[in-house]
Amino acid sequence: MTISNSPAQRTTPQSGVLLNPQWAEVTAITPETEGISTYWLRFVDTALQQAFRFEPGQFNMLYIPGFGESAISISSDSQDYEKLGHTIRFVGNVTHAASRLKVGDVVGLRGPFGTHWPMQEMEGKDVFIACGGIGLPPLRPALYHIIRNREKYGKVTLLYGARTSGDLMFPYEYDEWRKAQIDVEITVDRGTANWNGRVGVVPMWFYHFRIDPRKTTVLTCGPEIMIRFVIFEAMARRVPLDSIYVSLERNMKCGLGSCGHCQMGPYFICREGPVFRFDDLQSFFNIEEF
Amino acid sequence: MKNETLPEVGSILTIQKPVFDQILSRLKEDNYLAIGPRIRNESLVYEVIEKMEDLPRGYTTEQKPGRFRLFKDRHSRYFDIIPGAHSWKQFLFLPRAELFKLRKNGRGWETTSEKTEIPKYAFIGVRACELAAIQIQDGIFMRGDFTDPIYHVRRGHVFVISVNCTHPVETCFCVSMNTGPQVKQGFDLNITELDDLFVLTIGSELARRLLTGIPFENASGYILTSVEQKIGTAVQQMGRKLDPDDLPQLILDNLDHPYWNEIGMRCLSCANCTQVCPTCFCWDVVDEMGLDGKSTRRERIWDSCFNPGYSYQAGGNTRPTIYSRYRQWLSHKLGTWKQQFGNFGCTGCGRCITWCPAEIDLTEEIAALRMEVSQ
Numbered sequence: 001m002t003i004s005n006s007p008a009q010r011t012t013p014q015s016g017v018l019l020n021p022q023w024a025e026v027t028a029i030t031p032e033t034e035g036i037s038t039y040w041l042r043f044v045d046t047a048l049q050q051a052f053r054f055e056p057g058q059f060n061m062l063y064i065p066g067f068g069e070s071a072i073s074i075s076s077d078s079q080d081y082e083k084l085g086h087t088i089r090f091v092g093n094v095t096h097a098a099s100r101l102k103v104g105d106v107v108g109l110r111g112p113f114g115t116h117w118p119m120q121e122m123e124g125k126d127v128f129i130a131c132g133g134i135g136l137p138p139l140r141p142a143l144y145h146i147i148r149n150r151e152k153y154g155k156v157t158l159l160y161g162a163r164t165s166g167d168l169m170f171p172y173e174y175d176e177w178r179k180a181q182i183d184v185e186i187t188v189d190r191g192t193a194n195w196n197g198r199v200g201v202v203p204m205w206f207y208h209f210r211i212d213p214r215k216t217t218v219l220t221c222g223p224e225i226m227i228r229f230v231i232f233e234a235m236a237r238r239v240p241l242d243s244i245y246v247s248l249e250r251n252m253k254c255g256l257g258s259c260g261h262c263q264m265g266p267y268f269i270c271r272e273g274p275v276f277r278f279d280d281l282q283s284f285f286n287i288e289e290f
Numbered sequence: 291m292k293n294e295t296l297p298e299v300g301s302i303l304t305i306q307k308p309v310f311d312q313i314l315s316r317l318k319e320d321n322y323l324a325i326g327p328r329i330r331n332e333s334l335v336y337e338v339i340e341k342m343e344d345l346p347r348g349y350t351t352e353q354k355p356g357r358f359r360l361f362k363d364r365h366s367r368y369f370d371i372i373p374g375a376h377s378w379k380q381f382l383f384l385p386r387a388e389l390f391k392l393r394k395n396g397r398g399w400e401t402t403s404e405k406t407e408i409p410k411y412a413f414i415g416v417r418a419c420e421l422a423a424i425q426i427q428d429g430i431f432m433r434g435d436f437t438d439p440i441y442h443v444r445r446g447h448v449f450v451i452s453v454n455c456t457h458p459v460e461t462c463f464c465v466s467m468n469t470g471p472q473v474k475q476g477f478d479l480n481i482t483e484l485d486d487l488f489v490l491t492i493g494s495e496l497a498r499r500l501l502t503g504i505p506f507e508n509a510s511g512y513i514l515t516s517v518e519q520k521i522g523t524a525v526q527q528m529g530r531k532l533d534p535d536d537l538p539q540l541i542l543d544n545l546d547h548p549y550w551n552e553i554g555m556r557c558l559s560c561a562n563c564t565q566v567c568p569t570c571f572c573w574d575v576v577d578e579m580g581l582d583g584k585s586t587r588r589e590r591i592w593d594s595c596f597n598p599g600y601s602y603q604a605g606g607n608t609r610p611t612i613y614s615r616y617r618q619w620l621s622h623k624l625g626t627w628k629q630q631f632g633n634f635g636c637t638g639c640g641r642c643i644t645w646c647p648a649e650i651d652l653t654e655e656i657a658a659l660r661m662e663v664s665q
Contacts, residue, residue, distance in 0.1 A: 019389050019390075019575070019588075019590070020389070020390060023398055023399070025397075044398070065392050065394075065399050065577065065579075065586045066577050066579035066583065066586040067577055067579075068575070068576070068577050069575070089604070091604040091605065092604050095604075104397050105397055106397050106398035106399065108399075249603065250601075250603060250608065251600070251601060251602055251603045251608075253573070253574055253575050254573075254575070256435075256436045257435070257436060258430070258431070258436055258438065258571075258573075259572060259573045259574065259575070259593070260571060260572035260573070260593070260595065261572065261574075261593070261600060261601070263618075263622070263626075265542075265621075265626050266626035266629035266630050268630075271435075283542070284545070287545045287546050288546065288614075289608065289609050289610070289611060289614035290545060290614070290617075290618075
C-alpha cells in the first residue's frame with residue numbers, strides 16, 4: 001500500500017545521512033526583520049559545497065554544538081553552488097544560539113531532507129503562491145526557479161502577507177520579481193502609519209484574483225491557520241485537491257524518518273513532507289490535535 | 291547415543307536438560323555475551339547469564355492490567371516465565387547511545403569520540419512475540435533509505451535461542467496478532483521445554499556447528515506430538531483476544547470520535563507502555579555541553595510520544611492534552627504503522643497492559659471503540 005499519491009519527490013540527503021554533521025562556515029548574515037536573519041553557509045569541504053544539490057522546498061538540519069539541531073528550510077537559489085541561505089526565526093533554544101553566530105563561525109549541517117515543490121509538475125500551468133510571514137523563505141527557491149525558467153510557466157502570482165509591514169520578508173526583491181513577470185501582491189494583517197498598501201489577511205484577498213481551476217497549481221506555506229483558510233479559498237474556487245501543495249512543519253530531531261517526532265498520521269513530515277499534495281493530507285488535516 | 295554427524299538445519303532433536311550448560315559454555319568460548327531472564331532484587335530482568343542455574347527455574351508470573359507478581363511455583367521448568375518489563379529492545383536500540391563528542395578548535399569543532407567495544411550477544415529465551423518485535427524493529431532501523439549504524443552493528447552478531455511458550459499468562463494475545471506462541475523462523479536454536487527434556491529445532495548453520503559433540507537424540511514421533519500438544523494448549527490458554535480484521539480502518543476512520551476523550555481521562559501519560567513496548571522506537575537527541583562551553587557530547591536517548599515535550603514546536607504544542615497523545619500512540623501502533631512499515635506495531639506481548647498503572651488494556655479499548663462506533 002503506497003503511502004502517498006504524490007509523484008516520487010524524495011532525493012537522498014548528501015550530508016549526514018547518519019547523524020554526523022558536516023561542518024559549514026557562516027560567510028554572511030543578512031538581518032531580515034525583527035527576530036529573523038538569513039545565515040549564508042558554505043561547507044568547509046569545498047568539494048562537498050560544489051557538489052551539494054537541493055530542490056526548492058527542502059531543508060537542512062542546522063547543528064549548533066552544545067545546543068542542538070533545528071530544521072531550517074533552504075531559502076537561497078538552488079542554482080547557486082557557492083553558498084546556502086538559511087532564514088532563521090529566533091524562537092527557541094537552538095535558534096537563539098544561532099542568533100549569536102558571527103561571520104566565520106562554524107556550524108554543523110545535515111541534509112538536504114524532505115520532499116520539494118512540484119516544479120516539474122507545474123510546468124505549463126498557472127502558479128498561485130499564497131504564503132504568510134516566515135512561510136515565504138521556503139518558497140523563495142521556487143520563485144527563483146520559476147524566474148529562471150519563466151517561459152515554462154503560465155500566469156504566476158505571489159500573494160504574500162505578514163503581520164505588519166515591518167514583518168515582511170525580502171521586500172528588497174519584490175520589484176525584481178515583478179520585472180520577471182510575477183504578479184507580486186503584498187498585504188499586511190494590520191496597517192501602520194507608514195504603510196500605504198493592502199490590509200487584510202492573505203486568504204481574504206483571494207477574491208481579487210481570477211484563478212482558473214483547470215490549470216492552476218496553488219502553493220502555500222505559513223502559519224497553519226493561514227494554510228487552512230488558503231486551502232478553503234482554493235477549494236471554493238474549485239481548484240482540484242491534487243493541485244494544492246502545502247509545506248508543513250513539525251518538531252524534527254533527525255530528518256531521516258526515524259525518531260518519530262515529526263509524524264502526522266502515517267507521514268514523517270521530514271520524509272514524506274514537508275511539501276505535501278493536499279489530497280494526501282485531507283483525511284488527517286482537520287482532526288484536532290492530531 | 292552420541293551422534294558423530296551434525297544434524298541438518300531444520301531438524302528437531304532432544305537433549306537432557308543439563309546438556310544446555312554445555313551449549314552456554316560453547317557460546318562463551320566463542321565470545322558471545324549470553325543474556326537471558328534472571329531474577330534480580332525480586333524483579334524479572336534480562337541480564338548476563340553464565341550457566342543454566344542463573345535462569346528463573348521454577349518461577350512463574352501472574353500478570354493482569356496494572357499488576358505483575360513474580361512467584362516460585364511448584365514446577366521446575368527453566369523457561370516457563372513470561373517476560374516482565376524488560377525486552378530485548380534495550381540491547382539493540384540502546385536506551386542511551388553516544389553519537390559523538392566534540393571539542394572546540396578555533397572557530398570550529400573537532401571530533402573526540404572514542405571507539406567502544408560492541409558485545410556479541412546471544413539472546414537466551416526469546417519468545418515468539420519478542421522475536422516478532424525484534425523483526426519489526428529490524429524493518430525500522432535497517433531499511434532501504436536509512437540504516438542506523440548503532441542497531442545494525444549489534445543486530446548482525448546476535449545468536450537467537452528462542453523458546454516456544456507453553457504457559458501464557460492472562461495478558462498474552464500473540465495468537466490474535468499472528469506472532470506466536472510458536473516460533474517459526476528467525477532463530478538459531480528454538481527450544482520447547484518438556485518436563486525432563488529440551489526439544490531443540492536447529493534454525494541455522496551457526497547453531498548446527500555449535501552442537502558439535504553435544505550429546506543429542508533425534509526427536510521421536512512421541513516427542514513431536516508432545517510439542518504440538520503443548521503449543522496447542524498454549525493457543526487455547528491465550529489470555530486475551532484482539533480482532534485485527536477491521537484494523538487499521540476502525541481507528542483511522544474514527545480519529546475524531548469522542549471515545550478517545552474517555553480513555554484520555556484515565557490515561558496518566560506516564561509513558562510506561564512505550565518504555566516496555568518492544569516495538570516502540572521514538573528517540574530524542576540531546577547535547578551535553580561542558581561547563582566551559584568548549585566541549586559537547588551528543589547522545590541519543592529513548593523518547594515517548596506521551597512526553598509533553600515530544601510534540602513541542604516553536605510556538606506551542608501540537609498535542610497538549612493527554613487524550614491526543616494516547617490517540618497518537620494507539621492510532622500509530624495499530625493504525626498508521628501499517629502504512630509506514632507494512633505490518634502492525636503490536637505483537638501481542640501484553641506488556642503495555644501489565645505495566646499500565648491506570649490498568650488501560652488496549653485489547654479492551656479497541657473492542658470498546660468498535661462498539662462505540664457501531665452505535
